[in-house]
Amino acid sequence: KAGVTQTPRYLIKTRGQQVTLSCSPISGHRSVSWYQQTPGQGLQFLFEYFSETQRNKGNFPGRFSGRQFSNSRSEMNVSTLELGDSALYLCASSPGSQGETQYFGPGTRLLVL
Amino acid sequence: DAKTTQPNSMESNEEEPVHLPCNHSTISGTDYIHWYRQLPSQGPEYVIHGLTSNVNNRMASLAIAEDRKSSTLILHRATLRDAAVYYCILRRNFGNEKLTFGTGTRLTIIP
Numbered sequence: 576k577a578g579v580t581q582t583p584r585y586l587i588k589t590r591g592q593q594v595t596l597s598c599s600p601i602s603g604h605r606s607v608s609w610y611q612q613t614p615g616q617g618l619q620f621l622f623e624y625f626s627e628t629q630r631n632k633g634n635f636p637g638r639f640s641g642r643q644f645s646n647s648r649s650e651m652n653v654s655t656l657e658l659g660d661s662a663l664y665l666c667a668s669s670p671g672s673q674g675e676t677q678y679f680g681p682g683t684r685l686l687v688l
Numbered sequence: 689d690a691k692t693t694q695p696n697s698m699e700s701n702e703e704e705p706v707h708l709p710c711n712h713s714t715i716s717g718t719d720y721i722h723w724y725r726q727l728p729s730q731g732p733e734y735v736i737h738g739l740t741s742n743v744n745n746r747m748a749s750l751a752i753a754e755d756r757k758s759s760t761l762i763l764h765r766a767t768l769r770d771a772a773v774y775y776c777i778l779r780r781n782f783g784n785e786k787l788t789f790g791t792g793t794r795l796t797i798i799p
Contacts, residue, residue: 579731606785608785608786608787610787610789617789617790617791617792618732618775618787618789619789620786620787620788623785623786625785630785631785631786633786665731665732667731667732667785667787669785674720674779674780674785675785676734676737677724677732677734677785677787678733678734679730679731679732679733680731681729681730681731682730682731
């Protein structure tokens with residue numbers, strides 16, 4: 576099976592712009608979670624989608640949003656980018672029955688200038 | 689989520705066993721102990737998990753204290769490819785898919 580894929584792998588944006596990141600889960604997986612990783616805050620949970628519905632949300636401002644499509648692919652969007660949004664954004668998928676192993680993609684590295 | 693405490697860093701010689709400790713004194717009866725690791729420039733990957741009994745898989749072993757307030761991840765014969773940040777995470781098997789990562793232990797393997 577192919578692993579979790581994320582596109583793009585690298586991205587440079589300027590403050591005030593918006594960005595959309597994409598995640599394709601492992602075939603058959605219905606749950607997709609997003610995480611932000613920064614040197615200062617470490618790995619932090621953003622949100623999780625299951626069957627096109629947001630099932631859980633972390634403590635991030637409303638500028639961070641996401642969605643999931645019927646084929647389980649997911650996108651996350653960050654509007655009005657700030658310098659502090661520079662980070663590695665990781666996507667993880669799992670079959671969806673709660674508590675199962677999470678499989679992570681390689682991440683999208685976002686730099687905000 | 690219950691908290692875990694790990695040493696910031698550890699070093700080990702190549703081809704020797706490595707014991708990575710984790711304290712979780714506030715663990716509840718329904719918390720599973722999960723370990724993930726993150727190799728340089730990669731996303732985290734699952735290593736092993738357990739509830740009460742010691743567990744073994746092809747990657748590692750997990751030794752869980754009788755009172756479940758601590759656990760140890762054991763790499764039986766470390767290689768250079770095991771150099772990574774290792775995260776000990778408590779997780780309930782219900783509720784949601786969220787993983788709460790701490791700061792982890794950065795393992796350095798000395799050739």
